[in-house]
Every structure is written in structure tokens, then in C-alpha cells.
Amino acid sequence: MGLRERKRRATSRSIQRAVLELSRDKGLDNVTVDEISRRADVSPRTFFNYFSSKESAVLGESPFSLKSADVQTFIAAGPGQPIFDGLLVIMRSMAETDDHDLEMHQLRKMVVRDYPHLLVQRITSMHEFELELTGAIEERLVTDARQGASGTEIPDQAVISERARLIAMVSIATMRHAWARWAAAAETQSMSTLLTHSFRELQTLL
Amino acid sequence: MGLRERKRRATSRSIQRAVLELSRDKGLDNVTVDEISRRADVSPRTFFNYFSSKESAVLGESPFSLKSADVQTFIAAGPGQPIFDGLLVIMRSMAETDDHDLEMHQLRKMVVRDYPHLLVQRITSMHEFELELTGAIEERLVTDARQGASGTEIPDQAVISERARLIAMVSIATMRHAWARWAAAAETQSMSTLLTHSFRELQTLL
DNA sequence: TCACATTCTTGCGGTGTCTGCAACAATTGA
DNA sequence: TCAATTGTTGCAGACACCGCAAGAATGTGA
Secondary structure, three states: OOHHHHHHHHHHHHHHHHHHHHHHHHOHHHOOHHHHHHHHOOOHHHHHHHOOOHHHHHHOOOOOOOOHHHHHHHHHOOOOOOHHHHHHHHHHHHHHOOOOOHHHHHHHHHHHHHOOHHHHHHHHOOHHHHHHHHHHHHHHHHHHHHHOOOOOOOOOHHHHHHHHHHHHHHHHHHHHHHHHHHHHOOOOOOHHHHHHHHHHHHHHHO | OOHHHHHHHHHHHHHHHHHHHHHHHHOHHHOOHHHHHHHHOOOHHHHHHHOOOHHHHHHOOOOOOOOHHHHHHHHHOOOOOOHHHHHHHHHHHHHHOOOOOHHHHHHHHHHHHHOHHHHHHHHHOOHHHHHHHHHHHHHHHHHHHHHOOOOOOOOOHHHHHHHHHHHHHHHHHHHHHHHHHHHHOOOOOOHHHHHHHHHHHHHHHO
């Protein structure tokens, strides 16, 4: 990792730390980009080279993308495994790729607790992720249908698409539930545990 | 209804019509508040007296609030009725209170189709509604538990709260699914039908 | 070490959103 | 018709965000 890359990360971290500390002290609404930049020792223009808004600086990059290995496993898990179990595995795997900076993690939690719309916004911006997930689920459903009891009809493609979309939305809602608990909890619980809990709860509903 | 009130509605309508037509013609991103105001024949300052942003002008007011009669029915529907059936009834009732202006309805659909994040934003910004709904579900769960088989344990309040939150999130996700289908469909299908469809689909998942 | 390409930072100027304020106009109610 | 209420508007200003181009820092190859 070259010097350039290291500096880039340092700057990004510095900006995030600045916005988080300022938000903790005076509330995100009362913090301006100028202020953040001043504290982070960069120009306001540079701030926008790193983040597209104050909000995204609070939440960090968070590359919500599925690992293709996970997706393959999920699709192949066959009709035997309940589909939500498979989705839980995927989401736990995503959560593992978590921030290992405990201090910022805690700061972020405090800010998110005061500004819940941040989480909402983040979820909103996951449209792309939702599409990816829907695609994966769709493939899984098709695979399942082919391997199903030979007597059963293979549903129409349109029906499968709709179902996949609904499953994606429901599991994202469940992920959101786990996130909300994470932000609300005083002690730091692992995202993995919370996800498992929420998905188990989901199973009991259906 | 006095003159004042009538004028107010006319202005609101005029602004909405302006933003919708301009969005259709050149895309919401390329439309400024100045332009909207000019076309609606109000000052830009007045625009912000009516709507807090371009986006909310596109979607209109949409007072997402539960009717207390519906809520009472839902809570009392007892352990016999599946809870998601009760929620479907509530949401259908909300959808009835729909916009009866067909033309704007269609325009809105077109804009939403081009800018899906609008719907997502609206739905996720329903935090207040989500809380209301969670509260109702919580009461229902408590009522159900009391009337349940006497042998079964009444769950902890915290457990019930979490479950209620999850149910609320999942049903909102389902409502979103129905909405997305509404926006995607070429022909105008009634929201009520779409909701029924999505909830039925949900039942099959669980 | 030197030249050159790549990438990053920064200042500048500009557009657009959104708000508070105070003057003025329209509506209402008595 | 008078006074209270409510609505509209212009103005000034804070702030977010973006394109551009100059210059600084870093990377690369000889």
C-alpha cells in the first residue's frame, strides 16, 4: 500500500472523526461542512472529494455489496434450506466486513441514535443493493423450482420476480430491525447476533 | 369551506401540477424551485410555505395516519385472526383515502417511475407512522396473549415490543412492495388489489 | 536523480436550496 | 367598517454542492 493510499485513508478517517466528534458535541444539524473541514485540516472542497454530503461522512463508505462466493452458496443451498436462513448467512457475512475501529463505531452509534433518519437514509440509498439481492433470490427460486418435486408446477417468471422482490424487501426490513436494535442498545452487541435474533423472530411470524 | 381554505388548496394543487409537469418534461433533477414557482404563479418563498422540498411537492401531503376506528378493530380482532390479515385491512383502509384526481395520479406515477428513490424516501420517512403502527401492533399482541391458551406463558414486554417493531417493519415493506408494483404497472390497478396480492404473497413465505 | 504522468488538493466563482424577517395584502369575524 | 388573523412576497443571508484550472504531491521509468 503506497503512500498515496495511506494518506487517502488518513484523510478520510480524519474527516469522519471530525464530523462525528462535532455531531456528538453540538448535534449534526448545527455542524457545517466548513467546520468539519477546518477541524479535519482540509479545504471544504476536499471534503466533497471524499463524501457527497455530511450524512454520508457520518456513516462512512459502507460498501454494500454481495460477495459472489456468498451468492453462489446461497443459490445452491437448494430447496432443503429455508430461504431466510440462507439470507441470514449472507447478511451476517456482510456484517463481518465491519469497521474494526471501536471508538468511531461507538461515536457513530451515538450520532445515529440522535438522528435516526441517517439509518433510514442509508437504507434508502441501498436501492442498488436491493436489486442485487433480488437478483440472487430470483436465481435461487428458479433453482429451487427446478429441483422441486416433479409434480409441482414451475411458476411463471413474473411470479418468481415478484416473490423475489418481496423476499428481498422483507429481509432488508429485518436487517433494518437488527440495525435499529444495534443503535438503541447501550452495550455493544455484535451485529451478527442481532441479525440472527431478528431473523429467528421473523421465522416465528410466518 | 371558506375562501381562504379553497385558495390554499388551489395553490397547493397548482404547485404540485407545476412540479409534476416540469418533471415529466425535463426530469426532476433539471427543475428548480424558481421554475416551479414561476409556472405555479407564486413566489419561490411561497413554494416553501407549502412544501419543504421539491420532493415533497411531487408526492403531495399524504397524511399517513391511522384511523382510530381501524386501530380498535384491529386490536380486538383477537387471536383468531392472523395478524397480517388485520394489517392488510388497515392498509387497505388507508389506501381508500386516496387522491381522486386521476390526472395528477398518473403524472405522479410517471415521475415516481423515473425517480424511484422518491417512493423509497417517502416510505422510509414514515418514521412517525411506523411508531403508530408499532404501538397498535403491540396492543394487539398483548391482547392476544391475554386471551391465549391459559397454559401458555405471557411473553415479556420487551419481547413483545421487539416483535411488534419487526411486524411493523415487515408489513411496511410489504406495503412498499405493493407501491412499487403500482408505480411499475402500465395500467392503473387499484392499490387495494395490489395490497391484497402482496400480503397474500407474504403469507406464503412464512 | 531527473523528467514526466498521474492523482490530489485547493481556491474561486457560481447555482441552487432553504430560512427568518418584516412589510404588505387578503380574508375573516364582529 | 374596523381589527384580528392569516397569507404572500421580497430581501438578505447561510449553507450545500459542483466544475474548473492551477499548483502540489506522489508514482514511474530511465
